[in-house]
Every structure is written in C-alpha cells, then in structure tokens.
Amino acid sequence: MRIPLLALAVTAAILLAQDARIENLAPYTATPMPVVERMLALAELKPGEKMFDLGSGDGRIVIAAAHRYRADAYGVEFDPSLVKQSLELIRQLRLEPQAKIIQGDLLKQDYSHADVLTIYLLPIANEKLMPIFEKQLKQGARVVSHNTPLVPWTPEKVDTVSDDGQGRSHKLYLYRR
Numbered sequence: 001m002r003i004p005l006l007a008l009a010v011t012a013a014i015l016l017a018q019d020a021r022i023e024n025l026a027p028y029t030a031t032p033m034p035v036v037e038r039m040l041a042l043a044e045l046k047p048g049e050k051m052f053d054l055g056s057g058d059g060r061i062v063i064a065a066a067h068r069y070r071a072d073a074y075g076v077e078f079d080p081s082l083v084k085q086s087l088e089l090i091r092q093l094r095l096e097p098q099a100k101i102i103q104g105d106l107l108k109q110d111y112s113h114a115d116v117l118t119i120y121l122l123p124i125a126n127e128k129l130m131p132i133f134e135k136q137l138k139q140g141a142r143v144v145s146h147n148t149p150l151v152p153w154t155p156e157k158v159d160t161v162s163d164d165g166q167g168r169s170h171k172l173y174l175y176r177r
Contacts, residue, residue, distance in 0.1 A: 028057045028082060031120055031146060032163035035170045036064050039118050039144045042159055042174050045069045049115035052076060054106045054129070059086030059099070061118050066090075066099035071116070075101040076109050112136045120146035127151070133177075143175040150175055 031039070039061065045051055047070035053061040056075025059082075065073035077083050083103040090099045102109065107128055111117060114137065119126065126148055133143065133150070143150065147170055155173040162169045 027122070028055075028079065029120065030058060031061060032170070033060070033064075034163050035146060035161050035172070036061050038159065038161045039146060039172055040065055040069060042157065042172055043116045043118065043142045043144045045071050045116050048072060050074070050113050051116040051118070052109070052111055052114045053118045054109075055119065055121050055125070056086060056101060057082055059089055059101060062086065062099050062101065063090060063093065063095060065116075066095045067093065070098065073099045075099075076106045077101055077103060078105060107132065110136065111141075112138060114138075114141055117141070117143045118146070119143065119148075121148065123148050137177045139177055141177045143177075145173045145175070147171055149173050 043051075045065060049071050051062075051065045051071045051073045053065070053073070053075045056062055056077045059075050062073040062075040065071040075086060077086065080103060083101050086101045090096060090101070106125070111132065117133075117137075119129070121129070126145065130150060137143070149155065150173065153175050156176050157174040159172045159174070160169050161172060
C-alpha cells in the first residue's frame with residue numbers, strides 16, 4: 001500500500017508539532033551555578049528529601065542536590081541527548097543511588113512524594129503545571145521557580161541572584177503548599 005506523499009508530510013508535521021509543544025515547555029538554558037546554589041538553599045533542602053527538577057537539562061541541579069544536600073534527587077527531561085549527558089555525569093560522579101533522570105514529559109509525572117520542586121520553565125509550562133501541583137503536591141512541599149512566578153500562588157519569598165559576572169540578575173520565587 002502506497003501512502004500519498006502529502007499524507008506523510010502532514011503526519012510528520014503533526015508529530016513534530018507535538019514534540020515541539022513538549023520541548024517548548026522547557027527549552028534548554030543552563031542555570032548558572034550561583035542560581036542553582038541559591039535555589040537549593042532557598043528551598044531548605046534536607047538530606048533524604050525527594051527533590052524533582054522539572055526540565056532538568058544537563059542535570060546540574062539534580063547533581064548539586066544529591067551531592068551537596070544528600071537529597072534523593074530526580075530530574076525530568078524530555079531531550080534524550082540531555083538525559084544521556086546527565087546520566088553519564090551522574091555515573092562519573094558515582095551519584096547513581098541518589099541522582100536519577102527520568103526521560104519523559106514533565107506533565108505526565110507523579111510529584112506526590114516530592115518535598116521540593118525546582119523549575120526554570122516558560123510561563124505556559126507553569127500554567128499547565130499548576131493544576132498538577134494543586135492536585136499532587138503534599139502539604140509542606142516547596143517549589144522554587146526561576147524567573148517565572150506561579151500564578152495564582154503567592155510566593156513566601158522572592159530573592160534576586162546575580163550570576164557570576166554576566167551582569168544579569170535572576171529572580172527566584174519560593175512557594176510552600
């Protein structure tokens with residue numbers, strides 16, 4: 001059976017659009033290390049707590065949480081090459097028991113056991129995540145959002161961090177359920 005070229009093109013466009021919708025929720029932009037450190041400190045992350053970084057990119061927040069705070073750290077990342085890069089670094093640092101990366105859609109994960117969530121996402125992603133957070137997050141869970149507030153929640157604290165010599169400042173929002 002021959003499939004018309006137009007049908008193949010339309011199917012490919014639909015699949016690419018679906019992939020783009022998922023990826024556009026968290027386009028990869030590395031969080032500067034001073035911001036990573038402040039996000040985790042602001043969250044008051046403790047050893048053994050479950051921490052999720054949504055759109056974990058190269059895994060730097062997950063690695064810092066597992067290494068410095070001894071947290072049970074999970075990253076959720078859609079891009080297979082970033083997942084592979086993160087897992088390799090986790091393996092090299094021997095953090096496998098505490099640092100894990102989940103390849104998948106951040107809108108389809110279970111965050112009900114999370115003590116802390118860190119996010120550096122587009123506003124549309126935060127908007128889509130809010131009903132999930134409302135439904136899943138347990139009492140006392142903390143969320144630290146980098147540069148984008150979680151509407152309609154009111155932050156417990158807002159902090160500004162400048163990165164190392166780049167001349168940019170980053171706003172961090174801390175929320176508690």
